[in-house]
Amino acid sequence: MFLWGIDLFNHGYYWEAHEAWEPLWQAAKLSAQHRMFFKGLILLAAAGVKIREGKRVAAARHATRAAWLFRQVVRVPGGPFEEALGMTPAALAAHAQAVVAYPVVPREPKPAQPEPVFDFILAPVSESV
DSSP states (O other): OHHHHHHHHHTTOHHHHHHHHHHHHHHOTTOHHHHHHHHHHHHHHHHHHHHHHTOHHHHHHHHHHHHHHHHHHHTSTTOSHHHHHTSOHHHHHHHHHHHHHSOOOOOOOBTTBOOOOSSOOOOOSSSOO
């Protein structure tokens, strides 16, 4: 589910990525770090949905919350999150915060194919998560 969510996210299927990650977030009840990590991804995907809908205030709210959560994950020593993302949680927090500082203007989507709105991709180093 995690890698499927990454593929969906990278290709602009933000709602579907959110749906793929939500069961992982729900299952991570015993690990606060994992819950924050998955919730951050879910909120970032939700920001992508809102950007595409032209709802900048909602997109900024979701992106800000995602950035805050990723900054909390940064404080976890030796976490698996960097390998899972292909970047540090701090870098992902910066990408999320950039949505607020530099609002994305979505391009016209191609028929039946969503256009990614973020200028980065998630590229796991391994399949450890």
